[in-house]
Amino acid sequence: MVRQREVIAELPAYKQGATPSSADVFKLSSNENPFPPLPSVVASVVEALSTIHLYPAMSAPAISQRVAEKFGVDVDNVAFGAGSVEVAAQLIQASAGTGDEVIFAWRSFEAYPILVTVAGATPIAVPLTADDAHDLDAMADAITPRTRLIFVCNPNNPTGTGVTRAELERFLERVPADVLVVIDEAYVHFNRDENTAEGIDFFRRYPNIAVLHTFSKAYGLAGLRLGYAIAQPTVAANLRRVAVPFAVTDLAQRAAVASLDAEAELGERIDQIMAERGRVSAELAAGGWKHSDSLANFVWLRTGAQTDDVNAALTEHGVLARAWPGEGIRVSIGSTEANNRFLAAMATLQPTP
Structure with missing residues (x-):
């Protein structure tokens, strides 16, 4: 057998955000910009x-x-x-x-x-x-x-x-x-x-x-x-x-x-993403979900032991997020439609005290 570095075989592979299986599934797992190129x-x-x-x-x-x-x-x-x-x-x-x-x-x-x-x-x-x-x-x-x-x-x-x-x-x-x-x-x-x-x-x-x-x-x-x-x-x-x-x-x-x-045009898009971030964060807080005050184009939910259940519910509703079992879930800020789908899915759940 060809010799390889043992430490490499033990490395976890970098995990890319899941790919949607249909047009009705929203990918909010990779922090991508929701707008098409200018x-x-x-x-x-x-x-x-x-x-x-x-x-x-x-x-x-x-x-x-x-x-x-x-x-x-x-x-x-x-x-x-x-x-x-x-x-x-x-x-x-x-x-x-x-x-x-x-x-x-x-x-x-x-x-x-x-x-x-x-x-x-x-x-x-x-x-x-x-x-x-x-x-x-x-x-x-x-x-x-x-x-x-x-x-x-x-x-x-x-x-x-x-x-x-x-x-x-x-x-x-x-x-x-x-x-x-x-x-x-x-x-x-x-x-x-x-x-x-x-x-x-x-x-x-x-x-x-x-x-x-x-x-x-x-x-x-x-x-x-x-x-x-x-x-x-x-x-x-x-x-x-x-x-x-x-x-x-x-x-x-x-x-x-x-x-x-084109930074002026791009700046308008950034403003829209940040406005959506504020809306999503406010609705999550109103629902009792623990989350950080994000300074990025995503939100982080501290779901702890509830992570797998929350992630499963999101997937069932056609939302792909990035989950770390036992820790939390990162959800990118997407289009208004995608964000609405995410919030609707969260509304079907109850946060664990």
Whole structure:
């Protein structure tokens, strides 16, 4: 038998949201943008189809320049990958290896422990607080001489909770200067908390900060796979060194530029998603369901032992959510019709005291 790494066989596979079996089933399990691509974005992709026989530019010059201008940084500070999850992998591979440790909150983004283990490093999962938020004091306590990287997911996936400026400031006072702290802001566009820790602000003030963004959520380019990090030039250069060559397609690059050109239109869509989030949250609260005040494009229900029953009821009503047995359920904010179906399903249930 061909020898393989034993640790890989023990890894849980990353679980993608279930695929609807019919048009009458709503997929609210993957935090996808419910709106179709803007016509201008589609046009930019169609225009690029005639050159798909050619390799894309690995340096992604046009979108790199636009992102740099948007955040007031140098192009050398920006590194791209096929989705923010691939950039997260780059950050881990460039920072940690055998014997090193990577700290993150748990439960948080499902890929963190998988990516860390694949890199040969040791994942250190620090439990969330009772309010489903990052326990930054406990995360600071978990730092050892072997710590190389720390992820702070803000807002947190799957709980939707946020980290404030003051909380992150206190945390960074305890983090050694040679440990890279990654502020993962996949859902930043839905976060309007005036006290939130803004990654780019901390990047400007701390040399050991990297910020992680994606075009999958608010920009609605999940199927094209594009994410990026803003980091110090030495870090960004290493991300480019470990990146999969040609992983960022020309289609993705062009669609991202077109999306930045259309940010006003996209902003209107984000406002609609947030309005629906508020409506859904209010109805859940009125029904007695325990849930976090989400800062993202989903809601997190603390269903505990009731999780399997609630998830079964949602499935029966044609709603696909993301459930973690014994913990809770994450439900994406979809179209008004999808959200109504979800709320109608929840109305058939009674929360356990």
